[in-house]
Amino acid sequence: MTAPLDVTLANPRADRVKQVRALSGRPARLRHQQFLVEGPQGVREAVRYAADAVRDVYLTEAAADRYAEIVEAAAAAGVRVHLGTREVLEAMSPDAQGVLAVVRSDSVTxxxxxxxxxxxxxxxxxxxxxxxxxxxxxxxxxxxxxxxxxxxxxxxxxxxxxxxxxxxxxxxxxxxxxxxxxxxxxxxxxxxxxxxxxxxxxxxxxxxxxxxxxxxxxxxxxxxxxxxxxxxxxxxxxxxxxxxxxxxxxxxxxxxxxxxxxxxxxxxxxxxxxxxxxxxxxxxxxxxxxxxx
Missing domain, CATH: 3.40.1280.10 (SPOUT methyltransferase, trefoil knot domain)
Known part of the structure; x- marks a missing residue:
């Protein structure tokens, strides 16, 4: 890997996994003022253009290898990057394609x-x-x-x-x-x-x-x-x-x-x-x- 990563997340029933998954629902998004970005294209653009709002990036090991530019850009911006098993990422979101970000939902008038x-x-x-x-x-x-x-x-x-x-x-x-x-x-x-x-x-x-x-x-x-x-x-x-x-x-x-x-x-x-x-x-x-x- 070209950037240091956190310890692999392996338990799909862990509290962190449940908290991320809950953001697919509006009540959790409103309560935590955060939302999910699923898939490599969305996460790539979030890290490139809204890095200050990105809280965490989650990838499988295969996705981290395939999309090394996301890992590098996130690390350069000081965004926390986590490796998880395929089961963990699927538990967080079935639509993540192995790449997911949690982003702060800042509002503008x-x-x-x-x-x-x-x-x-x-x-x-x-x-x-x-x-x-x-x-x-x-x-x-x-x-x-x-x-x-x-x-x-x-x-x-x-x-x-x-x-x-x-x-x-x-x-x-x-x-x-x-x-x-x-x-x-x-x-x-x-x-x-x-x-x-x-x-x-x-x-x-x-x-x-x-x-x-x-x-x-x-x-x-x-x-x-x-x-x-x-x-x-x-x-x-x-x-x-x-x-x-x-x-x-x-x-x-x-x-x-x-x-x-x-x-x-x-x-x-x-x-x-x-x-x-x-x-x-x-x-x-x-x-x-x-x-x-």
Whole structure:
């Protein structure tokens, strides 16, 4: 091994194992203010980008050999690394693939997250692209949208209203490490989110199949060069934008759509009835990313 490791954990019924396993449930996560990161990709990104929040890393001997870079990065950051048997790691989490981390669930307010994107000396530009999930309940969808927002270059993700717990293990796994790349704010009512991003000068676009604006048509007239082509009231995708995406089953209620500056639909060219939430969000975020760049 390239880094010193703690004594092997061999008892799958040990208290430590039970305590780690309990973090798969929301009550333990709230009580201890910690959550699980399962699998090599998520743990690798946690150690690289959020080492200060990582409490412990657990690996099987085989995983420590295979993912030596995780061991090295954790040791360099002063993170405690533990070797455990395959049975121990599986008792901690059946989805760990031999690699698991316990991470402190530090929270950030929406105001703090927006402030961090600005520099009082003008050295930073503020938020250009924000993804807002309004009462999104499915953990796989929420995690995938966080991953897509990261890939599209978004500055911030907000899980508004009664959305799923961002530290739900399936959400964390679905982000594939992007949870440690882009700030995520939770538990803010949608109306407060809209007010806050409006105060930052962002346009708020609601993604909904009933939208009066077609996403492709907005791309055609995005940017200063096409200002004269845009009809009054037509949003500019090149402007700083917060996209609002609704619940998987019922979308965005009329009251939520009314909070937005415009409602935009993703065109359906084929016979599909609709796009799922994560796919529609990815298309919209990349459209804004393309227009802004």
């Amino acid at each position: 929406l105001g703090e997250a927006l402030d961090a994107l600005r520099d009082p000396d003008g050295g930073r530009r503020g938020a250009l692209l924000v993804a807002v999930l309004a009462t999104v309940r499915d953990p796989g969808n929420a995690g995938t949208v966080i991953r897509a927002a990261d890939a599209a270059g978004a500055d911030l993700v907000v899980l508004a209203g009664e959305s799923v717990d961002v530290h739900n293990p399936k959400v964390v796994r679905s982000t594939a490490g992007s949870l440690f790349h882009v700030p995520v704010v939770t538990g803010v009512p949608l109306a407060e989110v809209v007010d806050a991003v409006h105060a930052e000068g962002l346009t708020v676009l609601a993604a909904d199949g009933s939208g009066e604006h077609d996403l492709d048509e907005l791309l055609d007239v995005a940017g200063p060069a096409h200002r004269a082509e845009r009809a009054p009231g037509t949003p500019d995708l090149a402007a700083s934008t917060a996209w609002v995406f609704g619940n998987e089953a019922w979308g965005l209620p009329a009251a939520d759509r009314a909070l937005a500056d415009a409602v935009v639909r993703v065109p359906i060219r084929g016979r599909a009835e609709s796009l799922n939430l994560a796919t529609a969000a990815t298309v919209c975020l990349y459209a804004s990313g393309r227009a802004q760049r």
